[in-house]
Amino acid sequence: MTMKCDVLTLFPDIIRPVLEQSILKRAREKGLLEVAVYDLRDFTEDRHRTADDHPYGGGAGMVLKPEPIFKAVDRIRSCGESLRLILTSPQGRRFTQSVAREFGRETRRLVFICGRYEGVDERVREGLEVEEISIGDYVLTGGELPALVMMDAAVRWVPGVLGDPESAEADSFAASLLDYPQYTRPAVFRGFGIPAVLTSGDHEAIRNWRRRQALENTLRKRPDLFDEVDLTDEDRQWVEDLRKETGGR
Numbered sequence: 001m002t003m004k005c006d007v008l009t010l011f012p013d014i015i016r017p018v019l020e021q022s023i024l025k026r027a028r029e030k031g032l033l034e035v036a037v038y039d040l041r042d043f044t045e046d047r048h049r050t051a052d053d054h055p056y057g058g059g060a061g062m063v064l065k066p067e068p069i070f071k072a073v074d075r076i077r078s079c080g081e082s083l084r085l086i087l088t089s090p091q092g093r094r095f096t097q098s099v100a101r102e103f104g105r106e107t108r109r110l111v112f113i114c115g116r117y118e119g120v121d122e123r124v125r126e127g128l129e130v131e132e133i134s135i136g137d138y139v140l141t142g143g144e145l146p147a148l149v150m151m152d153a154a155v156r157w158v159p160g161v162l163g164d165p166e167s168a169e170a171d172s173f174a175a176s177l178l179d180y181p182q183y184t185r186p187a188v189f190r191g192f193g194i195p196a197v198l199t200s201g202d203h204e205a206i207r208n209w210r211r212r213q214a215l216e217n218t219l220r221k222r223p224d225l226f227d228e229v230d231l232t233d234e235d236r237q238w239v240e241d242l243r244k245e246t247g248g249r
Contacts, residue, residue: 003027003104003158004034004081007147008072009114010051010064012037014144024152027161035151036076043068043075052117061118069113069124082108085130086150088115088143092132095150097176099133103150104157112150114143176228178221180213215239220246 007015015037018024027033041049044067052062077083084106093099103110113120113130124130135146155161183194197209215235218225219242231239 001105001107001159002032002034003106003155004109005151006036006038006076006109006111007114007144008038008040008069008111009142009144009147010040010116011114011142011144012039014142015148018148023155023161024148027155027158030160032158032161033151033155038072038075040064040068040072043071055118059118062116063118064116064120064124066121066123066127069120070127073111073113073128076109076111083111084108085111085113085128087113087120087124087130087132088134088146088150089119089132090134090137090139092134095133095135095146095153097153100150100153101157103154106154110151110154112143112147114147116142176218176225176230177214178217178225180210180217211235212238216242219243 009015015035019028019035019037024033024035028035040051044051044065050065051068052064055061055063073083073085113124125132133146133150135149140146183198187194187199195209197205200206215229215238218229219239226239229235
């Protein structure tokens with residue numbers, strides 16, 4: 001399976017260097033990720049290559065024009081593949097680990113339309129039936145960084161990208177839980193040691209310790225995530241005991 005992506009942007013040089021680094025580069029070299037980057041100015045018709053304009057009705061800032069975006073999408077559609085159009089937008093559905101997994105297993109081309117300035121002409125939403133996705137409740141200068149974040153998170157779910165196929169499943173949020181603490185050598189550093197269970201050789205005990213640590217981490221740092229956690233009876237009892245210990249927190 002190959003994850004296929006297209007990025008429509010006014011600033012392609014933000015995207016391209018990142019594609020040459022780390023996991024995105026390795027995935028592309030393995031043929032498991034294809035990314036085409038389109039400069040929206042290449043789809044303009046005036047000599048100034050104008051891709052944005054003042055909004056009707058006045059107001060601060062500029063708005064991305066609809067014509068370059070529609071033409072770029074038309075170009076991609078001409079390849080004959082099914083598309084899933086994603087507009088990076090603070091108004092969109094929250095990007096989560098489950099959405100990343102969904103994207104990583106998507107058979108359609110993922111087309112990321114990077115918003116800029118005050119946003120995009122509303123006719124892009126109306127005419128292209130885009131799916132708005134937000135990476136958080138804050139405002140960025142543009143949608144290029146969110147597009148990279150989503151591609152990086154999603155490509156981890158493409159079979160063959162990670163050296164260990166279980167890594168994605170074990171990541172934080174994969175099961176709506178935060179990750180358990182990790183340790184490496186040396187066994188003692190500046191007076192800080194590691195939990196004895198990790199050197200016990202008892203794999204079942206290690207598994208149980210990691211599960212409980214993940215539950216404790218989530219309970220202490222992100223209790224809101226517990227609504228989505230699939231808890232066993234043993235988990236529920238342990239969480240209840242922990243809550244009693246911490247005064248119900």
